[in-house]
Amino acid sequence: MRLRNAALVAIVAVAVGWPFVVENRYITHIGVLMAISISTSVSLNMMLRIGQLSIAQAAFMGLGAYTSTLLVMRLGLPFLLAFPASGLLVAAFAAVIGPIFLRVKGVYFVLLTFALGEGIVLVFQEWVSLFGGNNGIHSIPKASLFGMTLVSPRSYYFLALALAAVTFLAAVGIFRSAVGAVLDSLNENEPLSQSLGVNPLSYRVAVFAVAGFFTGLAGSVYAHYTGFLSPDAFTFWSLVDMLVINVIGGIGSPLGPVLGAILLVPLPELLRDVRQYQMLSYGLLLLTAVLFLPSGIVGLLRKLQRRWLP
Amino acid sequence: MAPVTQLLEVTGLSKRFRGLRAVDDVSFGMAKGELFGIIGPNGAGKTTLFNLITGTLSPTAGEIRFRGDAITGLKPDAVARRGIVRTFQATTIFRDASVRDNVRRAYLLRTLHQPARLTVYRAELQAADAEAGEILELLELDRVSAQYARELPYGSQKLLGVAMALATRPRLLLMDEPAAGLNPSETRALAALFQRLRGRGIDIVLVEHDVRLVMSVCDRILVLNYGRAIALGRPDEIRTDPQVIEAYLGGADDIA
Ligand SMILES: Nc1ncnc2c1ncn2[C@@H]1O[C@H](COP(=O)(O)OP(=O)(O)OP(=O)(O)O)[C@@H](O)[C@H]1O
Ligand SMILES: [Mg+2]
Numbered sequence: 001m002r003l004r005n006a007a008l009v010a011i012v013a014v015a016v017g018w019p020f021v022v023e024n025r026y027i028t029h030i031g032v033l034m035a036i037s038i039s040t041s042v043s044l045n046m047m048l049r050i051g052q053l054s055i056a057q058a059a060f061m062g063l064g065a066y067t068s069t070l071l072v073m074r075l076g077l078p079f080l081l082a083f084p085a086s087g088l089l090v091a092a093f094a095a096v097i098g099p100i101f102l103r104v105k106g107v108y109f110v111l112l113t114f115a116l117g118e119g120i121v122l123v124f125q126e127w128v129s130l131f132g133g134n135n136g137i138h139s140i141p142k143a144s145l146f147g148m149t150l151v152s153p154r155s156y157y158f159l160a161l162a163l164a165a166v167t168f169l170a171a172v173g174i175f176r177s178a179v180g181a182v183l184d185s186l187n188e189n190e191p192l193s194q195s196l197g198v199n200p201l202s203y204r205v206a207v208f209a210v211a212g213f214f215t216g217l218a219g220s221v222y223a224h225y226t227g228f229l230s231p232d233a234f235t236f237w238s239l240v241d242m243l244v245i246n247v248i249g250g251i252g253s254p255l256g257p258v259l260g261a262i263l264l265v266p267l268p269e270l271l272r273d274v275r276q277y278q279m280l281s282y283g284l285l286l287l288t289a290v291l292f293l294p295s296g297i298v299g300l301l302r303k304l305q306r307r308w309l310p
Numbered sequence: 311m312a313p314v315t316q317l318l319e320v321t322g323l324s325k326r327f328r329g330l331r332a333v334d335d336v337s338f339g340m341a342k343g344e345l346f347g348i349i350g351p352n353g354a355g356k357t358t359l360f361n362l363i364t365g366t367l368s369p370t371a372g373e374i375r376f377r378g379d380a381i382t383g384l385k386p387d388a389v390a391r392r393g394i395v396r397t398f399q400a401t402t403i404f405r406d407a408s409v410r411d412n413v414r415r416a417y418l419l420r421t422l423h424q425p426a427r428l429t430v431y432r433a434e435l436q437a438a439d440a441e442a443g444e445i446l447e448l449l450e451l452d453r454v455s456a457q458y459a460r461e462l463p464y465g466s467q468k469l470l471g472v473a474m475a476l477a478t479r480p481r482l483l484l485m486d487e488p489a490a491g492l493n494p495s496e497t498r499a500l501a502a503l504f505q506r507l508r509g510r511g512i513d514i515v516l517v518e519h520d521v522r523l524v525m526s527v528c529d530r531i532l533v534l535n536y537g538r539a540i541a542l543g544r545p546d547e548i549r550t551d552p553q554v555i556e557a558y559l560g561g562a563d564d565i566a
Contacts (some may be wrong), residue, residue, distance in 0.1 A: 178418050178434045179425060185404060185415045192402045195364065196478050197390035197420035206425040 003309075015161060019154045028153040030114040032225055034265040035160035039167040039218035041257035043211040046171055050207050050249045051187050052102065055239050056113040059120035060212050062234030063090050064219025066124065069140050080144040083220045090216030091209040098205035117236060124231035136230030143224040156225040164258075167214040172252035172295065174210070190254060244282070245306055246286055248289040250296025259297045315378070317513055318344040318363070318394075318482060323372030325358055325537075332358040334537035335372070340515065340530075345504060347528030348517045349548075351557060354534040356517045357399055360484050364396050365389040376482070387405055393422060393481030397474075397488060399517075401467040405460040409470060412459050413442035416474035445473050449503070465492045472503070482513045489520045501527050521558075525549065533557065 040061055047054045064086040071082035101112050124131045131137070143150045143159065150156055157228050174180055185193045186200050194200055223229050241264075242257075249260025264285075271281055294302050316339040324541060325333040332354045340346045350451065361367040362375055365386040374382045376392055384392070385413050404412050417438040446452040449469050454462060468488055475483055489497050504514055504527050520526045524531060525545040533541040533548060535557040541548055548554055 050322035132432045178432075178438070181411075181415050181435075182422055183419050188404050188406070189402070191366070191386075192398075193415075193419050194385070194387045194403070195366070195390060195396060195398075196474060197328060197387050197395070197423045199385075199387045206370050211341055 006247070016158075019157055023085040025153055028157055028264050028287060030269060031157045032153055032160050034043050034261055035157060035164040036225075037242070037245065037261040038164035038258050039160070039221075039264050041242045041249075041261050042164075042167045042171050042254050043214040043218070044239075045246055045251060045257045046174070046207050046240045048181055048246060049187070050126050050204055052105065052204065052208075053110050053115045053243070054208070054211070055110060055236065056117040056120065056169035057211070057242060058234045058236065058238035060090050060215045061219040061222065061238070062229075062231065063120060064216030065121065065223035065229055065234070066137075066219075067216070068220035069137055069223045070130070072224075073137070073143055079141075080145060080223060083143070083217065087213040087217040089214035090219075095209040096196070099201060100206040102201060102204040102208060114236065117234075117239065121231050121235055124234070128189055129218045131231070132229075134202035134231060136228060138228055139224055140229065142220075142227070150224075154226075156191055156221070159216075160221050160225070163214075163217055165197060167218075168254055168258060168263065170210070174207075176221050176252070179203075185260065244286055246296075247286065248293070248296055250293075251296030252285040252295055253298050256296045256298045314343070316337035316340065316375070317344075317377060318346075318515070319375040320359075320363070321375075322374045323359070323362060324370045325355075325367060326370045331537045333362060333369075333534075336532075336537070337372075337538045338532050338539065338542055339340045340513070342513060345478070345508065345509070346384055346513075346515045346528055347514065347524040347531040348534065349519075349521055349524055349531060352532035355534075355537040356534055358537075360396055360486055360515075360517065363389070363484065364394060367456070377381065377432065387423060390420065390478060390480075393479075394484065395475045395478050395482075396484035397468070397471040397486060398528055399486040399490070401464065401471060403459045403467055403470050405458070409456065409457055409460060409462065410442050410446065410455040412470055413445055413473050413477050414438040416477035420478035430549065432514045440478055443487075445476050448497070448506070451471050465496045468492065469496075469500075476507075476512075480512060482515065483516045483520065484517075486517045487519060488516070488519055489523055496522055499521060 019031060022028070039173040040057065044054070044057050047057070067089045068079070068086040071077040071085055072079060077085070083230075097116070101109065101116070104112060125134055150159060175183065182193075182198060183203060186198065188204060190200055245260035245264050246257045248264060249258065250256030267282070271277070289296065295302070318340040320339070321337050323333055323336045324331065336359065348359065350356055358367065362369050365381070365384045365388065368383055372382070373380060376394060381389055381392060381414065402483070406416060407415065418434060421434055421437070442455075443452070446455050449472065451466065451469060451473060455464065459467065463468065470486060472485070489500055492500060501523060504516070506512060516524060516528060525548070528545060530544055531548045531556050532539055532541065540553045541551045541558060545549070
């Protein structure tokens with residue numbers, strides 16, 4: 001237990017402290033992307049935990065990003081309002097479509113959400129007057145919180161880190177609670193669970209909405225940080241990134257996507273010199289993980305922990 | 311005779327699978343306080359009848375009423391929340407959870423039947439714990455409560471299924487062959503359990519192959535054969551019914 005607390009303090013200290021030690025804008029930039037990626041990947045993990053792979057998560061991030069941007073630029077709302085609104089809008093959207101989409105499962109749900117994601121991106125592309133089409137939206141105002149405008153990558157890192165931490169704690173909290181017991185039961189044996197009185201659809205919709213909420217918030221942070229939005233940031237390929245992060249980190253626990261994001265987000269940068277091999281190395285890494293780490297990095301750590309820390 | 315308020319009332323219930331009439335125009339009523347038995351040869355339609363009552367299958371025709379309300383076409387979870395909960399013919403448990411967790415989960419699945427609040431439900435976890443402890447004691451499963459459900463012997467797994475159903479606080483318990491695979495002493499314990507449950511105001515419909523058990527504990531018995539109700543009455547009436555004897559090929563020996 002003491003070991004665990006010490007490890008926790010160390011992790012928090014490193015996560016908060018390193019940008020003051022490594023004063024490099026570029027590395028801090030990677031840190032921001034990493035933290036945003038943790039939020040979206042942990043959100044996707046919530047869906048994976050209920051056995052429903054939602055391909056639309058990337059487009060949901062886009063919904064959050066454009067919502068926040070338009071609320072600030074068109075309606076002049078402060079970031080402090082636009083930020084929660086972007087999460088709530090995506091959550092509401094998920095709650096409305098969820099009862100229809102979540103009626104189906106497995107590959108059907110995957111295909112439905114794939115079509116939904118493509119549809120949303122298409123709207124971003126085609127509704128030029130609102131979303132700026134393929135040219136996107138430029139010069140998005142910087143976020144400001146409590147009269148303080150966030151300009152430096154470091155300040156965005158802390159915003160994104162806070163969001164990542166809250167998303168992670170929410171996922172852990174949900175799955176460790178009584179609600180988590182219900183969700184695990186549904187995942188293990190839905191007919192049995194339903195015969196005991198639970199309404200399976202209502203729980204799936206709730207998880208879909210919560211995952212949408214955090215994904216929308218991540219989109220908002222992303223928009224105001226990069227200052228530029230274009231539809232191609234939210235396509236199927238961004239979803240593949242989130243999914244690979246989950247598979248390599250381990251989908252059985254919210255810690256998996258956290259570790260996955262820390263490992264994988266910097267990778268394209270490290271592999272810069274071998275750009276033509278980038279996709280290949282990505283593929284090899286995935287293959288290795290699937291073959292040798294069926295429960296991801298988290299599974300490996302658990303194994304090591306059992307062996308070395310009785 | 312004054313009209314009795316029926317607890318469960320099934321009228322003209324039918325279920326076809328393609329050409330097969332698995333349940334064929336079955337009607338019966340069950341009064342509160344009655345222990346109601348359903349028997350019949352393999353494939354007679356007993357499990358299908360349970361599936362229809364619990365909403366797992368929807369009927370081709372007919373109506374089901376519970377405490378006066380039509381429940382035909384309700385989803386299984388809605389039926390369970392009305393108070394009709396079933397146990398399964400095959401053992402159906404959360405294999406990788408502990409015995410205690412199985413019962414806790416059953417309690418939570420009923421209590422938190424839909425996500426209503428954004429809290430962690432700490433109080434519910436404690437209530438689930440208390441409930442699980444009590445039920446496991448009632449069914450004498452408390453000594454194995456820490457074991458994985460999959461490690462239990464078959465008979466205890468079936469008993470665990472009953473424990474889970476009880477954790478939802480049912481009004482009416484539909485039991486699908488609870489005695490199958492039990493040894494004689496376990497079967498006697500089961501018969502004693504029925505009486506204790508009745509004492510708690512829980513009514514029971516019992517589907518069983520163990521005709522001796524059904525005859526000894528049930529107040530009234532419905533006999534199905536090829537989906538049709540061929541007899542309905544008290545055990546002594548059923549025992550001497552020529553159609554029932556006919557259905558059970560071997561003759562009177564099997565039913566005595
Ligand atoms: N889902 C289904 N699809 C097609 N046929 C089915 C289905 N379920 C049951 N049947 C058929 O309906 C008939 C009745 O089956 P049911 O399981 O209700 O019998 P039972 O009385 O419970 O038998 P047993 O004593 O063996 O459990 C059987 O012929 C069975 O093959
Ligand atoms: Mg059966």
